Amino acid sequence: MSEEDRYVFIAEWYDPNAALQRRYQLFFYTKDGSVEMYDVKNHRVFLRRTKYDELHKEDLFLGNKINVFSRQLHLVDYGDQYTSRKVGSKKEKTLALIKPDAVIKMGSIIETILDSGFTITKMKMVLLSRKEAMDFYNEHQSKPFFNDLVNFMISGPIVAMEVIGDEAVSSWRKLLGPTNSSIARSESPESIRAKFGTDGTKNAAHGSDSIASAARELEFFFPSSGDRGPKNTANFKDCTCCIIKPHAVSEGLTGKIVNAILDADFKISAIQMFTMEKANAEEFYEVYKGVVAEYSDMLVELCSGPCVALEIQEANAPKRFRDYCGPTDPEIARHLRPKTLRAHFGKSKIKNAVHCTDLPEDAVLEVQYFFKILDN
Structure with a gap:
């Protein structure tokens, strides 16, 4: 060398x-x-x-x-x-699942994952059917806790992620801590289950136990074939669209932004990671063409790496969420609306952390673009 x-x-x-x-x-x-x-x-x-x-x-x-x-x-x-x-030699992929009891804490868990040196390369919120949950936990079928586990796993949405890191299978399990959250609190107080879990079943998160399991479990949620895997949780009602832009994702801000949105009492009803092709970005930003001077720079940013799309749900979602995002220019946001998302996380008018739907009539269309069209 x-x-x-x-x-x-x-x-x-x-x-x-x-x-x-x-x-x-x-x-x-x-x-x-x-x-x-x-x-x-x-x-x-x-x-x-x-x-x-x-x-x-x-x-x-x-x-x-x-x-x-x-x-x-x-x-x-x-x-x-x-x-x-x-x-x-050391890079591995593994499955990280945020279970129904901890989805409300997903911002903090994502933040912990990123702060621990992992890269999240895929992410999707899904609601498992009973059959899917039974298939996923097939190996536990003869165990006494099987039914309780399946019932728990279909009781609400979960967030599936592909995480990559050095020896990811063992290091993610170490970060999770012991299966029983009470034992985790005494033996490994900084672990995810110690902080966010309740007991042995409601223990916040799951991790594959071997490289072979990781491959199988990732294939279940993110099939490499033409199959779709479990479907996303978007419901296209009373909603608006938020995109965490690629620069914010690559700066490791996904968890912090998700946290801020949840802390502001918005409901995140769907979340998924996408990598945009130029043609998709042009289609999505079509309304800004010839209207916004920064249009071509906005396209470049949206295609510059993975972004995270969210369906935000509540009665007056488009207006209230747009207000919460703040002015498109973070400098102006910091002066006039210092508590907004862009004031906190934005760097420039193009790298302003998040996109949100501008016009209420476009809200469902934008959510559909990601969760119906691109997800297919």
């Missing part, structure tokens, strides 16, 4: 103009955070080495989608043995 530490990945980018999948070698230099790209097919430098602050070492793992200068790149392979050895 040279005196300078660098990682090499094979990355794919879908070029919409040519309708082609393009392949690059992506070099990342850890010392100064600079990137370089080489076009594999045409054997030429595509991007000279350039400092790029938006990309971090933690973002570099197989299967992740990253953004480099507004191009969404999919990391499909390691570019050399060194990278494979350094980055590949």
